[in-house]
Amino acid sequence: MNDGENSAPDSFEDYSIVASGLKKSFGKLRVLNDLSVKIPGGTTYCLLGPNGSGKTTLIRAVAGLLRLDGGDLRVLGEPVSNVRRVYPRIGYMTQHKALYPDLTLRENMEFYAGLYGIEGVRMSERISELLDMVDLAEHSDRITGDLSGGMYQRLSLACTLIHEPDLLLLDEPTVGIDPILREAFWRFFDDLAEKGATILITTHLMDEAERCKIVGYMRAGKMLAEGSPEELKRLAGLRPVLKLWVNDPEASASILSSRGFDVRRVEDVLQVTIEDHQQLKEVLDQVVPLDLRLIEPSIGDAFLRLAEDESR
Amino acid sequence: MMERSLDAKRVLVVARRVVRQLKRDKRTIGLITFAPIFLLILFGYALSGEMSGINLGIVDFGGQDALKVHLQSVDDFDLLYLGSESDAEKLIVEGRLHGAVVIRKEEVRILLDGSSPQITSSIMAESRAGLLSPESLREGGRGEVLDGGVGRGADDIEMGPEIVQRYVYGYDLEMMDSVGPAVLGLVVFFFTFITAAISFLRERTQGSLEKFMVSPLSRPEMVAGYLLGFSLFALLQSATTFLVVVFVFGVPMNGNPLTAFAVILLLGAGALVLGAFFSNFAKTEFQVVQFIPMVILPQVVLSGVWWPLQSIPAFIRPISYILPLTYSSDALRAVMLKGAGISDILVPDLLFLVGFFVIVFGAATLMLKREVG
Numbered sequence: 001m002n003d004g005e006n007s008a009p010d011s012f013e014d015y016s017i018v019a020s021g022l023k024k025s026f027g028k029l030r031v032l033n034d035l036s037v038k039i040p041g042g043t044t045y046c047l048l049g050p051n052g053s054g055k056t057t058l059i060r061a062v063a064g065l066l067r068l069d070g071g072d073l074r075v076l077g078e079p080v081s082n083v084r085r086v087y088p089r090i091g092y093m094t095q096h097k098a099l100y101p102d103l104t105l106r107e108n109m110e111f112y113a114g115l116y117g118i119e120g121v122r123m124s125e126r127i128s129e130l131l132d133m134v135d136l137a138e139h140s141d142r143i144t145g146d147l148s149g150g151m152y153q154r155l156s157l158a159c160t161l162i163h164e165p166d167l168l169l170l171d172e173p174t175v176g177i178d179p180i181l182r183e184a185f186w187r188f189f190d191d192l193a194e195k196g197a198t199i200l201i202t203t204h205l206m207d208e209a210e211r212c213k214i215v216g217y218m219r220a221g222k223m224l225a226e227g228s229p230e231e232l233k234r235l236a237g238l239r240p241v242l243k244l245w246v247n248d249p250e251a252s253a254s255i256l257s258s259r260g261f262d263v264r265r266v267e268d269v270l271q272v273t274i275e276d277h278q279q280l281k282e283v284l285d286q287v288v289p290l291d292l293r294l295i296e297p298s299i300g301d302a303f304l305r306l307a308e309d310e311s312r
Numbered sequence: 313m314m315e316r317s318l319d320a321k322r323v324l325v326v327a328r329r330v331v332r333q334l335k336r337d338k339r340t341i342g343l344i345t346f347a348p349i350f351l352l353i354l355f356g357y358a359l360s361g362e363m364s365g366i367n368l369g370i371v372d373f374g375g376q377d378a379l380k381v382h383l384q385s386v387d388d389f390d391l392l393y394l395g396s397e398s399d400a401e402k403l404i405v406e407g408r409l410h411g412a413v414v415i416r417k418e419e420v421r422i423l424l425d426g427s428s429p430q431i432t433s434s435i436m437a438e439s440r441a442g443l444l445s446p447e448s449l450r451e452g453g454r455g456e457v458l459d460g461g462v463g464r465g466a467d468d469i470e471m472g473p474e475i476v477q478r479y480v481y482g483y484d485l486e487m488m489d490s491v492g493p494a495v496l497g498l499v500v501f502f503f504t505f506i507t508a509a510i511s512f513l514r515e516r517t518q519g520s521l522e523k524f525m526v527s528p529l530s531r532p533e534m535v536a537g538y539l540l541g542f543s544l545f546a547l548l549q550s551a552t553t554f555l556v557v558v559f560v561f562g563v564p565m566n567g568n569p570l571t572a573f574a575v576i577l578l579l580g581a582g583a584l585v586l587g588a589f590f591s592n593f594a595k596t597e598f599q600v601v602q603f604i605p606m607v608i609l610p611q612v613v614l615s616g617v618w619w620p621l622q623s624i625p626a627f628i629r630p631i632s633y634i635l636p637l638t639y640s641s642d643a644l645r646a647v648m649l650k651g652a653g654i655s656d657i658l659v660p661d662l663l664f665l666v667g668f669f670v671i672v673f674g675a676a677t678l679m680l681k682r683e684v685g
C-alpha cells in the first residue's frame with residue numbers, strides 16, 4: 001500500500017504539482033494535449049487562456065476528478081491515483097459555488113468544517129475569522145440563497161479555506177467580486193503563499209495574472225508559455241510604447257522613422273516603441289510633444305502577441 | 313482504489329446538514345406530514361364503496377362455460393380471476409374475498425368464507441343456478457352439493473362435474489384494513505424517493521458533489537448521512553400516517569408498532585438510495601418528476617396495494633416480485649392485521665427489502681463515482 005515516502009525522488013519535494021505529458025480527450029475533443037507543468041510549493045500560479053482552453057480540466061485532473069488518458073501527475077508528493085490521501089490538505093473551489101442556498105452562511109461553513117473534522121471552539125474561531133476576511137460577518141445568519149452573486153462567491157471562497165489547505169485549487173475565484181474586495185482577496189492569497197501554501201488559480205483578469213509569481217498560458221490543451229509576468233512580456237517581444245501628441249504628426253513621424261525608430265501613427269498620436277531610457281531621451285531630443293505618456297506593456301498584450309504568433 | 317471505512321462523525325455532519333435543510337423547508341414538512349393523511353382520507357372514502365358487492369374469486373382451469381357466463385351476469389358479484397386455489401384461499405383468509413369458485417371440467421370446488429353466512433348462501437345459490445341452467449344441462453352437467461369440509465362427491469354416476477364445497481374461515485375485514493397498511497408504505501416510498509432524487513440532483517448541479525469528492529468525505533459516508541437525516545422525516549411521516557390509519561380508519565394494530573416502523577424505515581432506506589440512483593439520469597428537477605410514472609406508478613398498480621397480487625395476470629406478476637412495495641405491503645399487513653413478529657416476516661419480506669437496499673446502495677454509490685470523467 002504505502003509506496004514509501006523515502007523512495008520519492010527528491011526533485012519532487014519542492015513541487016506541489018508535477019505533471020508531465022497529460023492527455024485527456026472528451027470524445028474526439030482533445031482537451032489536454034500532452035501538457036506538462038511543474039508548480040513549486042509556496043507559489044501563486046496563474047492559469048490563463050481563452051474559454052475552453054482546458055484550465056478547468058487541468059484543475060480537475062489535479063483534484064483527481066478525471067481519468068487521464070495518459071501522462072504522469074503528482075500532487076503534494078502523491079501520484080494522482082492516491083490523491084485521496086492528501087485531500088485533507090487540498091482546498092478546491094469549483095466554478096460552481098457549491099453552497100446550499102437553504103442554509104445560513106454559518107451553517108454552510110459549519111458543514112464544510114465538519115467534513116474536515118474541525119469542530120468546537122476551533123470551528124467557531126475559524127468561521128468568524130474567515131467571515132471577517134470575506135466581509136460577510138454581519139450576514140452570518142442570513143439564508144445563503146438571499147445573498148447577492150458576489151457575496152455568494154465570497155462565501156464559497158471562505159468555505160474552501162476553512163481547513164487551512166496547503167494546496168488551493170481556485171477556479172475563477174474572483175468572478176463577480178468588486179475591485180476593493182478583490183484587492184483584499186489577493187493580499188490574502190499573497191499572505192497564504194508567503195506562509196507556504198501553493199495556489200493554483202485561473203482567471204480572465206490580466207491584473208490578477210500580473211500579481212502571480214508564475215503565469216502559464218494555455219491554449220487548446222497545451223502550455224504555450226510559462227514564466228513570471230516580466231519573463232512572459234519579454235518572451236512575447238513586448239517593449240514600452242511612448243505615446244506622443246505633437247503639432248505636426250506627419251513631419252515628426254518621418255523624422256523619427258529616419259532615425260530608425262519604430263513609429264506608428266494612430267490618428268494624431270504617434271506611438272514609438274522604445275527599448276530603454278537612452279532611447280526615450282533620443283526621441284525627446286527630436287520632437288517636442290504637447291503631451292506624452294509612457295505605456296508599459298501588459299501581460300494581456302503579451303498573450304495577444306503569443307496567441308497571434310501561435311496562429312501564424 | 314480502496315474506499316475508506318465509514319467515519320461516523322462525517323456521517324453525522326452530513327445528516328445534520330440534511331435535517332437543517334429539510335427543517336427549513338416548511339412546505340415539504342407540511343407535505344410530508346399532511347399529504348398522507350389527505351391521501352388516506354381520499355382513498356378511504358373512495359374505496360369504502362367498493363365493498364358493496366361480493367368479491368368472488370374465479371380460478372379457471374377450463375370447462376363449465378355456462379357457469380362462468382352465469383356468474384359474470386350476476387350484478388352483485390365482483391369477479392377476480394386468480395391463478396390457483398391456494399391464492400384464493402389466502403385471499404379469503406385475509407378477508408379480501410368472500411369466496412371463490414375453482415372450475416375444472418370434472419369438478420367445481422367452491423371455497424366459502426365461513427364468517428358471513430348470507431354471502432355464502434348467495435354464492436352457493438348462484439353457482440348452483442349456473443350449473444343447472446339449460447345450457448349446462450345440455451352440456452351434461454349436474455348439480456350436487458356436498459356439505460362439510462373437504463368432502464368429495466361419492467356417487468359420481470352421471471357425466472358432469474362434481475361440486476365440492478369447502479369452508480375457509482376468513483378475517484372479517486374492511487377494504488381499508490387491507491389498503492391502509494400498504495398505503496403506509498406507499499406514501500413513505502413516494503415522498504422519500506422524490507425528495508432524495510431532487511436532493512442528490514441538486515448536489516450535482518450546484519457543484520457540492522464535486523467539492524465533496526475532493527474532501528475526506530467518501531461516497532458511502534455521504535449516502536449514509538442522507539439515510540440518517542431522512543430517516544427522521546420518514547419516521548415522522550409514518551407516525552402521522554400510522555395514527556390516521558389506526559385511529560381514523562380503525563385498522564387493527566395487532567402486532568408491535570415498532571416492527572411496523574422497522575419495515576417502513578427499511579422501505580424508506582430503499583426509496584432513498586433508489587432516488588439517489590435515479591438522480592443520475594435527470595438533468596433538471598422537471599426530469600425528476602418524470603420518474604414518477606416510471607418508478608412510482610408501477611408500484612402503485614402492481615404491488616398489491618389496492619387489489620391482491622394474485623389477481624395480477626401471471627405474465628406481469630414477475631414485475632410485482634421485484635418491487636419493494638410488494639414486500640413492505642405484505643409485511644405491514646402481516647404485522648398489523650395478523651400480529652406477525654420480525655421472525656414471521658423475515659422471509660421473504662425483510663430479506664428482500666434488505667437485499668434491495670444493499671444492491672441499490674451499491675449502485676447509487678457507483679453512479680456517484682461515475683462523475684469522475
Ligand SMILES: Nc1ncnc2c1ncn2[C@@H]1O[C@H](COP(=O)(O)OP(=O)(O)OP(=O)(O)O)[C@@H](O)[C@H]1O
Nearest residue numbers: 026029031049050051052053054055056057058685
Ligand atoms: N465532462 C466533459 N465532457 C465533455 N466535454 C468537456 C467536459 N469537460 C470539459 N469539456 C470540454 O473541454 C474543453 C475545455 O473545457 P474547460 O472547462 O477545461 O475550459 P476552461 O479553460 O476552463 O474554459 P473557461 O475559461 O470557459 O472556464 C471545452 O471545450 C469543454 O467543452
Ligand SMILES: [Mg+2]
Nearest residue numbers: 055056095171
Ligand atoms: Mg473553466
